[in-house]
Amino acid sequence: MATAEKQKSDVVLKYLRPKKKFPSVWCPGCGNGIVMGAFLRAIDKLGYDKDNVAVVSGIGCSSRLPIYLDFHTLHTTHGRALPFATGVKFARPGMKVIVITGDGDALAIGGNHFIHACRRNIDITAILINNYIYGMTGGQGSPTTPSAAISTTTPYGNAEKHFDPCDLAIGAGASFVARATVYHTPQMERLIGEALEHRGFSLVEVISNCHTYFGRLNRQGDPVAMIKAFKDNAVAKARAEKMTAEELKGKFVIGGLYRSDKTEFCDEYQKVVDAHLVK
Amino acid sequence: MTDSKTAGDAQAKPGAKSKYDYSKGPLPLEINLTWCKACNLCIALCPKQVFEPDRDGKPVQARPDDCTQCTICWVHCPDFAITSNYK
Known part of the structure; x- marks a missing residue:
């Protein structure tokens, strides 16, 4: 145990x-x-080669993440991370393509791209960091801002209903969907690993804290208080199945939520090419 | 210091600051204070209250003998400022 963990604590620095x-x-x-x-x-x-990984992101706080990473990285326009990633995957089908995106980036501006990437089931791993608000631009309400929550565009409480990114991805046809929080970091690490190994569109939604805007406007306190609240509000999937809808109100289900063995888009496309175009 | 700053836990233990015996090896954790942003997460989440905030709010290993290498501090450090010296 000890030697493995010693390696892990500074392993991150190797990839910066x-x-x-x-x-x-x-x-x-x-x-x-x-x-x-x-x-x-x-x-x-998983032992991937640095040259065989491409990390794509759009615009937003979460999308600043790939600029620190020593992989192939692509910092694209707002909401268009998934189309760019689709292009990378199509040009280099052997490459591991990862999209790091935020809730506003993936679901508001890039909402259409998100559902169509799910529908095609292309082999991309999307890590959606959900902090319930647009953090970078000043705390505007995003599609995942909960009802009655306060943001700078909804100062008297949000009247809209919010998206559940996991339900949206399952409904749109993604083949691996999981949710984690920043408190449950070892579980997040395991789920991201499973998503990377899965062939097909895999979404890992990570519930994160924006104490600067969401936490401050909704009086949820400092990062410590917010991260401890994730511990209290997270429900494991096995336990959630035994709970009623009323008990689950205000809580979120974490863990691997959905998995299926659908055919992958690049494989299907290669079949079409082999059958009709290459003689 | 207010409750929200330390979230209660770090203050729970009275500060019995013992001198660390360096003949046992280096301190259990290495803290990169230039990368640390004093977010207080490691201080509040440590189950053994190993850390105490210094005057900037950055962690100091006040009780290094209590460290069990549970990995919580460096797994939750958003700035990769903590690494373990445990071999």
Whole structure:
């Protein structure tokens, strides 16, 4: 146990871009850094080659993540991380393509791209860091802002219903869907590892804290209080099945939520090419 | 210091600051204070209250003998400022 953990504690530093200035741009205590650490440890455990991994992101706090990583990285326009990633995957089917995206990036501006990437079931791993708000632009309400929550565009409480990204992805046809929180970091690491190994579109939603906007406006306290609240509000999938809908109100289910063995888009496309185009 | 700053846990134990015996080896954890942003997560989440905040709010290993290498501090550190010296 001890030797393995010693390796793990500084394994993250191996994958950081050497010329990048640290500390990172995020607020103190931001969950994005925790996700980055878990993601890098998952990559290290699987032993991928640095040159065989492409990390794509859009715009947002969470999408600042790939600029620190020593892989192939692509920082694209707002919401268009998944189309760019589809292009990378199509040009290089052997490459591991990972999309790091936020809730506003994936579900509002890129909502259409998100459901169509799920529908095609292309072999991309999407890590959706959900902090319930647009953090970078000043705390506007996002599609995942819960009802009655306060943001700078909903100062008297949000009247809208919110998206559940996992339900949306299952409904749209993704073949691996999981949810984790930044408190449950070892579980997040394991789920990201499973998602990377899965062939097909895999979504890992990570519930994260934005104490600078969401926590401050909704009086949820400092990062410690917010992260401890994730511990109290998270329900494991096996336990959630025995609970009533009333008991589950305000809580979220974590763990691997859905998995299926659908055919993958690149494989299907190769079949079409082999059958009709190449003689 | 207010409750929200330390979230209660770090203050629970009275500060019995013993001198660490360096003949046993280095301190259990290495803290990179230039990368640390004083977010207080390691101080509050440590189950053994190994850390105490210094005047900037950055962690100091006040009770290094209590460290059990449970990995919680460096797994939750968003800035990769903590590494383990445990071999």
